[in-house]
Amino acid sequence: MAAVDFNQQAVAFASGANNSGFLKSLNEQGLKEFKALPFPTRKTEDWKYTSLFALTKHDYNQSIQTSDASGLEILYEVADLNANRLVFVNGVYKAEASSLESQSGVLVSTFLGADSVLQAEIASKVGQSAESDRNLFTALNNAQVNDGVFIKIDKDVQVQKPIHIVNITTAQAKSSTVFARCFVELAQHANATVIEQFVSSDEEQNVIMNQTTEANIGDGAKLNHYRLNSEHESSLHFAGVYVDLNRDSQFESYQVLLGGKIKRLDILVNHNVGGSHCEMKGVYLPKHDQHVDIHSYIEHKAPNCTTSEVYRGIMADQSNAVFNGRIHIHPDAQKTFAELSNKNLLLSNKATINTKPELEIYADDVRCAHGATVAQIDEQARFYLRSRGISAKQADIMLSFGFINELLESIPLDALRMKMRPLMAEQFTSNKELTKHLLHEDEEGA
Amino acid sequence: MLSINNLQAKVEEKDILKGLSLDIKPGEIHAIMGPNGAGKSTLGNVLSGREGYEVTGGTVSFDGKNILEMDAEERAREGLFLAFQYPVEIPGVSNLEFLKASVDSIREHRGEEAMSSVEFLKLARAKCKLVNLDQSFLKRGVNEGFSGGEKKRNEIMQMMLLEPKLCILDETDSGLDIDALQVVAEGVNSQRDPNRSFIVVTHYQRLLDYIVPDFVHVLADGKIVKSGGKELALELEEKGYSWIEGEEA
Numbered sequence: 001m002a003a004v005d006f007n008q009q010a011v012a013f014a015s016g017a018n019n020s021g022f023l024k025s026l027n028e029q030g031l032k033e034f035k036a037l038p039f040p041t042r043k044t045e046d047w048k049y050t051s052l053f054a055l056t057k058h059d060y061n062q063s064i065q066t067s068d069a070s071g072l073e074i075l076y077e078v079a080d081l082n083a084n085r086l087v088f089v090n091g092v093y094k095a096e097a098s099s100l101e102s103q104s105g106v107l108v109s110t111f112l113g114a115d116s117v118l119q120a121e122i123a124s125k126v127g128q129s130a131e132s133d134r135n136l137f138t139a140l141n142n143a144q145v146n147d148g149v150f151i152k153i154d155k156d157v158q159v160q161k162p163i164h165i166v167n168i169t170t171a172q173a174k175s176s177t178v179f180a181r182c183f184v185e186l187a188q189h190a191n192a193t194v195i196e197q198f199v200s201s202d203e204e205q206n207v208i209m210n211q212t213t214e215a216n217i218g219d220g221a222k223l224n225h226y227r228l229n230s231e232h233e234s235s236l237h238f239a240g241v242y243v244d245l246n247r248d249s250q251f252e253s254y255q256v257l258l259g260g261k262i263k264r265l266d267i268l269v270n271h272n273v274g275g276s277h278c279e280m281k282g283v284y285l286p287k288h289d290q291h292v293d294i295h296s297y298i299e300h301k302a303p304n305c306t307t308s309e310v311y312r313g314i315m316a317d318q319s320n321a322v323f324n325g326r327i328h329i330h331p332d333a334q335k336t337f338a339e340l341s342n343k344n345l346l347l348s349n350k351a352t353i354n355t356k357p358e359l360e361i362y363a364d365d366v367r368c369a370h371g372a373t374v375a376q377i378d379e380q381a382r383f384y385l386r387s388r389g390i391s392a393k394q395a396d397i398m399l400s401f402g403f404i405n406e407l408l409e410s411i412p413l414d415a416l417r418m419k420m421r422p423l424m425a426e427q428f429t430s431n432k433e434l435t436k437h438l439l440h441e442d443e444e445g446a
Numbered sequence: 447m448l449s450i451n452n453l454q455a456k457v458e459e460k461d462i463l464k465g466l467s468l469d470i471k472p473g474e475i476h477a478i479m480g481p482n483g484a485g486k487s488t489l490g491n492v493l494s495g496r497e498g499y500e501v502t503g504g505t506v507s508f509d510g511k512n513i514l515e516m517d518a519e520e521r522a523r524e525g526l527f528l529a530f531q532y533p534v535e536i537p538g539v540s541n542l543e544f545l546k547a548s549v550d551s552i553r554e555h556r557g558e559e560a561m562s563s564v565e566f567l568k569l570a571r572a573k574c575k576l577v578n579l580d581q582s583f584l585k586r587g588v589n590e591g592f593s594g595g596e597k598k599r600n601e602i603m604q605m606m607l608l609e610p611k612l613c614i615l616d617e618t619d620s621g622l623d624i625d626a627l628q629v630v631a632e633g634v635n636s637q638r639d640p641n642r643s644f645i646v647v648t649h650y651q652r653l654l655d656y657i658v659p660d661f662v663h664v665l666a667d668g669k670i671v672k673s674g675g676k677e678l679a680l681e682l683e684e685k686g687y688s689w690i691e692g693e694e695a
Contacts, residue, residue: 379497384534384588387494388548388604389522389555398547402538402587437547 006055007039010140010177013061022119023111023145026127030142037136049322049354050264050293054236060177060208064090067172069097075199076166081415083164083195084108086149090173090207091180093147101161105154105190108163111181112147122150126183129214129242135266137238141179141212148181153190153221162193162224162413169209169235170201180211186221186249193224195416200232200259207232211239215251219273222250226416230423231260233288241267245276245305254411255282256420257292258427264293271298271305271333282311283404285427286319286351293322300333300363307338312404315344315351316428326358327370333363340370345377345403347396394437397428401438447472447643448612453504454668455492462488464668465504470612473640477654477679478647480665481687486647487531489665490616494528495521508612522548523555525611529601529618536588541600544588545570549607570607577603577633595626602633613637614645619653631656651683664690 011034021027040047069089076087086108087097093110100108111122126148132139149165167180184194198209209231217223223243231237237260243251257263269278284292298307313321325340344353357370377399385395404424411417425435448470455463462485470476480486492499493506495518506514513521536544550560561569571581577599589597598618605613615634619627634644634657646657654662654676662678663670664687672678672690682690 378534380534381536383496383518384530384536385544385548386518387496387522387528387530388544388608389519389551390544390547391519391551392517394547394551398539398543399536402536405538437543437550 009059009061011035022123026142030132030139033132034139034143037139046295054262060175062175064176065172067170069094072168075168076197078415078419083162085164087166088180089168090170091178103160105157106159107152109150110147111150129216129244130212130240131242131268135240137210138212138240141210144179145181151184153186153192155187156189159192162195164195166197168199169205169207171203171205173207174205177208177210182213184215184223186217186223188218189220191222195226197228198231198237200235204234205232206234208236213241215243217245217249217251219247219249225253227255229260229263230258233259233261235260237263239265243269245271247273248275250277253280257284260290262291266295268297271300271302274302275304278307280309281407281410283407284313284321286321287316287427289318291320295324298327300329300336302332303334305336309340311342312407313344313353314347314400314403315353316347318350321353323355329361329363329366331362334365336366338368342372344374394434397434400428401425447509449507451505453506454502455488456500456502462668466669468670470643472643475644475646475659477659477662478645478665479662479679479682484665485668486665487616490528490614490647493614494518494526523552527605527608527610527613529605529615531617531620533589533597533601535590537590539588541586541588542570542584545607552608573603573606578629594621598622598630602630605637612643616647619648619650628656651679654679666690
């Protein structure tokens with residue numbers, strides 16, 4: 001079989017696209033960068049444990065058939081989540097499935113739905129933070145981006161409803177690449193919650209979701225950011241999240257990574273000015289032969305900033321996970337406080353985790369800690385549960401869930417937490433009888 | 447209720463139990479005393495089905511059933527309960543969730559209907575009160591950050607909820623001050639029942655001031671070397687274990 005040249009195919013496809021729109025210069029620049037970047041192999045340090053071989057076996061540039069959003073609500077509806085929602089199906093905005101309520105000082109628009117004045121602003125801002133020169137998939141996103149979500153919050157405005165962006169892929173996008181984009185700008189002391197959700201219809205699709213998010217968080221502003229993946233086991237996901245923190249600003253991120261065949265998330269946070277705080281919590285639960293790869297890069301470029309990163313993963317069956325957490329303290333970043341913890345549980349002797357916490361410190365007055373652990377289910381705890389009549393299987397599920405429960409409990413949005421609990425419990429077994437005890441969070445109030 | 451006959455067991459290739467025999471009738475309390483290393487904890491672990499303990503000979507019949515063939519969870523469902531010397535801390539699994547899962551599985555085995563969450567919460571709260579544990583302990587991780595006394599009280603609370611036929615208390619007194627000891631003993635005494643038996647494993651006589659046994663057995667080098675009434679414990683306290691070992695020799 002002749003190997004498919006992913007770059008060549010993508011270039012041909014991107015060049016053929018009608019990029020004459022308002023994002024023309026970003027598209028052209030992206031294409032140029034994409035062409036200049038080598039295709040990552042296992043010898044590329046950042047891709048050492050994630051093989052992109054699958055991309056060379058298949059052409060992901062089929063054209064996407066039209067599809068509508070009806071009947072897909074079940075994939076993304078969150079009970080009691082009163083949100084502004086934007087729904088995209090295979091990269092196409094579906095107004096009929098979306099609901100946006102206006103609030104003064106809050107601008108939420110799709111790129112294509114913007115008027116020409118706003119489009120000019122979008123063109124001037126999108127792509128400014130994304131480091132497309134070093135990330136192949138971000139470069140490709142720049143080359144191809146057409147539509148996306150633009151969020152701009154004015155000074156001192158507290159956004160009342162979470163902004164829920166749903167990206168759905170279906171079989172109509174089979175063997176295609178779907179591009180999605182999000183841009184968030186918070187002015188001074190603004191405050192917003194953005195939920196990016198990635199789901200698929202329950203059908204074979206072999207889609208690549210290529211997504212890029214940029215956030216510019218103004219002085220004293222705060223962004224709560226959620227990324228929830230639960231895609232079909234045949235789909236691939238490549239994403240880059242780029243965050244710029246200004247003076248005393250805050251970025252709080254919750255990432256839940258489930259499903260998918262290959263998933264790669266690069267998340268880059270820049271502490272640019274000083275006094276800013278970054279808090280990231282992530283859970284990844286690959287099973288079967290799924291592969292998940294998280295690369296986080298925290299750049300402490302200014303003094304008095306703090307970072308707290310906590311990631312937990314549970315690998316089942318033959319799955320693989322990669323966690324690479326890099327914290328880079330620049331010479332000017334005195335009084336930095338940074339901590340990173342990554343704990344992993346292996347449920348099978350065929351599952352693997354490659355974890356690498358990295359601290360690079362060039363300032364002398366800092367407090368930093370990092371650690372990674374890999375363990376299996378604790379035999380003593382398992383025996384304790386079994387000695388109380390709980391079956392070995394159920395004990396394993398309770399202990400696995402317990403391993404991530406702490407992170408789940410810390411999700412501040414109740415509605416989302418209640419949605420995630422069963423989703424995560426389902427990861428361990430489809431037998432509801434075995435997970436029923438995990439799903440009664442609020443009964444204490446009874 | 448429980449009949450142990452010539453039980454032999456080893457751990458990591460080392461023989462620990464070397465022909466232990468013991469008969470327990472419903473409602474009886476048997477104390478097992480003995481020096482460190484005699485095999486006291488091994489007995490509890492072997493009876494409750496802990497992995498890593500290999501039974502090399504003898505039989506154990508519980509209510510006429512051969513429990514040595516059962517998994518740990520099956521033994522628990524049959525009505526055997528081990529109160530741990532060192533209860534395990536399990537962060538992330540709430541005590542309430544753990545207790546409900548446990549009670550559900552045991553009720554299911556008995557052919558009883560599952561309790562509703564509300565019903566169960568009421569029951570668990572009532573039991574908390576009985577062992578003097580604040581209700582907030584239900585919400586916390588299993589034994590997570592509990593003091594030694596709180597862990598032991600949590601064990602007794604589990605015993606109350608599961609209503610076993612046979613309770614093995616493995617050095618329940620270790621690490622307890624006298625107040626905690628009294629609370630634990632009261633809990634145990636409140637569970638005394640003509641149909642429920644106890645094996646109280648202890649190194650010291652003081653626990654037996656509060657939980658008064660019907661029989662006292664001395665375990666040394668993997669065997670029961672002496673049996674008697676509650677006065678044997680006092681004698682042991684006075685003369686030390688070397689008295690038994692000397693007598694045996």
